[in-house]
Amino acid sequence: MPKIVDHAARRTELAHAFWNVTxxxxIAAASVRGVATEANCSPAALRYYFPSQDELLDFTWTFVLGRALARAEALDLPDSPLEAAQVQLEQSLPLDGERLAEARLWFTVASSAGSNERLQARVRELHTLLNRGCTEVIHRLREAGVVDPARDASTEAVRLHAFLDGVAFHMAMRAESYSAAQIRAMLRRHLEDLACP
Structure with missing residues (x-):
């Protein structure tokens, strides 16, 4: 009887191998051969699922991003607008092992983008998603009266985005830089500061 292969599971295993090597x-080491070695399979077997490194990168990026978005969508947000913003924004910060690995993947891809249009498109995609999320949070907080009316919403969205990126970068490079409690406290202080003129 022929062996039944779960192709979706195999693709996910290969994505994890690509992620580990990267x-x-x-990312330069995450070639078809390098990932095949990590996944303990032949390059031909890997090419059956992903004919090129670019296709493997696309699948891995989509898989990791989809997992992060699903995690965010599953949140049960508190009624308090400030508390809800805190919980929502924490999802983009490396406060546990899974999110730390995701942040490291994002920054590895970003630093390797160079003139690679495919990688640049992925970096732009994530930047746009984060910027949109920050903008929505600021507008919701403003509608709830948490943001001082004198503050420019667009500027505050950019400032919030920069804060999240900066903290994530520090943690991705040196996970011991801050504790999860310190990061949460810094984010809370940033949000509370929005009420000030």
């Missing part, structure tokens, strides 16, 4: 050795 985080450990950089």
């Amino acid at each position: 985080l450990r050795d950089g």
Whole structure:
């Protein structure tokens, strides 16, 4: 009887192998051969699912981003607008091992983008998603009276985005930079500061 292969599960396994190689050795090392070695399969077997490194990168990026978005959508947000913003924004910060690995993947891809249009498109995609999320949070807080009316909403969205990126970068490079409690306290202080003129 022929062996039944779960192709979706195999693709996910290969995506994890690509992710592991990229985080450990950089994206240049995540070639078809390098990922096949990590996944303990032949390059031909990997090419059956992903004919090129670009296709493997696309699948991995989509898989990781989809997981992050699903996690955010599953949140049970508190009624308090400030508390809801805190919980929502924490999802983009590396406060646990899973989110730390995601942040490291984002920054590895970003630092390797160079003139690679495919990688640049992925970086722009994530930037747009984060910017949109920050903008929505600021508008909701403003409608709830949490943001001082004198503050420019667009400027505050950019400032919030920069804060999240900066903290995520520090943690991705040196996870011991801050504790999860310190990061949460800094984010809360940033949000509370929005009420000030």
